Amino acid sequence: MSWLPTLIKACYFLAALLFILGLKRMSSPRTARGGIVWAGYGMLLAVLATLFLPDMHNRGLIVAAVLVGVSAAWWSGKRVAMTAMPQMVALYNGMGGGAAAAIGAVELIGYARGLGLLQAVPDTSPLRPEAWAVNGLPPALSPTELALGVLGALIGAVSFSGSLVAFAKLQGWMDKRFVFPGQRTVNLLLLAAAVVAGVLLATSHASPALIAAFFALALAFGLMMTLPIGGADMPVVISLYNAFTGLAVSFEGFVLGNEAMIIAGMVVGAAGTLLTQLMAKAMNRSIGNVLFGSFGAAGGEAQAIEGAQKPIDASDAAVMMAYAERVVIVPGYGLAVAQAQHKVWEFAQLLIKRGVKVKFAIHPVAGRMPGHMNVLLAEAGVPYDLIADMDDINPEFPATDVALVIGANDVVNPLAKTDPASPIYGMPILDVSAAKHVIVIKRGRGTGFAGIENALFYADNTRMLYGEGQAAVGELVASLKDIDA
Known part of the structure; x- marks a missing residue:
């Protein structure tokens, strides 16, 4: 079936078109519902097309995972109150970032196995079916693929843990802000360590210990970056992590050679970035100030408020x-x-x-x-x-x-x-x-x-x-x- 790869790519193109048109319709309340439906059809088409990739393995597991995810989303979506919608958005966004990080982890583990650093990896992968044809070894990733895979894994892991903290804050499970002396220094050190580990991974040093350390540092940074952010900044934070998730998915899509992931991730990343900028502008604050400032904390001796509250029936x-x-x-x-x-x-x-x-x-x-x-x-x-x-x-x-x-x-x-x-x-x-x-x-x-x-x-x-x-x-x-x- 030499025509199958062409058909799959055509489906990806149509799915991408539905994503873009759906997002465009979401820009107006009058057409937003239809836009969501269009984008949903695009995602369904992309998933179905992926299942027909040549030499795809573990289709049964993939279908089972999709059914579990769809069932959980349907059940929770029907039950969630409108007041709890923000934390649901944060949670779902975190799942997207976590999925991108997981893809990066699979690719890095496969890369480590190809270098002879890890032997306990299966000889097949549901993500890159063409990658394991010769002696059960993955192909060498190009420097660009490797760099984007590491970057996508870093961003996805940060979005995953940060979104979970945002969910906990909005759900009332965690204090609105958690600060301690030297917190910014600790955060910068965590980020620097994660970047150093990522650079080492991208330069042919993909040992299992380094992979584990890289993801631990990335997850810790997302956690620590979100803990000090006040509840009033949560709309901006959720939008920012949405952009992060989109970028991570797009980068991992490039590594997998999956056009649907690349385009969908770029669309989500661009929309999330623009929305974050607009919201930060609406608050007259920079994104850096949102992430590293102290909104809701005292900024000096405030003006005394005169008068009294006057009730009315x-x-x-x-x-x-x-x-x-x-x-x-x-x-x-x-x-x-x-x-x-x-x-x-x-x-x-x-x-x-x-x-x-x-x-x-x-x-x-x-x-x-x-x-x-x-x-x-x-x-x-x-x-x-x-x-x-x-x-x-x-x-x-x-x-x-x-x-x-x-x-x-x-x-x-x-x-x-x-x-x-x-x-x-x-x-x-x-x-x-x-x-x-x-x-x-x-x-x-x-x-x-x-x-x-x-x-x-x-x-x-x-x-x-x-x-x-x-x-x-x-x-x-x-x-x-x-x-x-």
């Missing part, structure tokens, strides 16, 4: 918004925790029926992952044309009668503009304080996820509606219905 808040001309609703992670998106949309619909102009304002890093708030609102059925990004909505706040903040904290904190000592100073925020009136729904008087006090809550034009998000919005809905009765 739901009935008064409902009356204020019922007779307003313009209302802007600002959702945050507290809305996700309370699963209040459906109640919020019900309340917004009641306002719209009264002739109130309602919009939803989204900060680029609101929630715990990119697009988290958009997904929540879309799930509730909020029309896309009512959802505005920060740059579009900020000029409208001075003409807004009431801004309703639900569970958001740092992204509406005026100290980002007024207090140079604040850890979030310089971060672009939603200019909620410029509205004529502000109502904040909050569970208590504590600080937000980054542990920073919010001056907005003490402003003269702000009133606090204390309570769990869904219950508080339910009271607003009931009060508004009473007005209309």
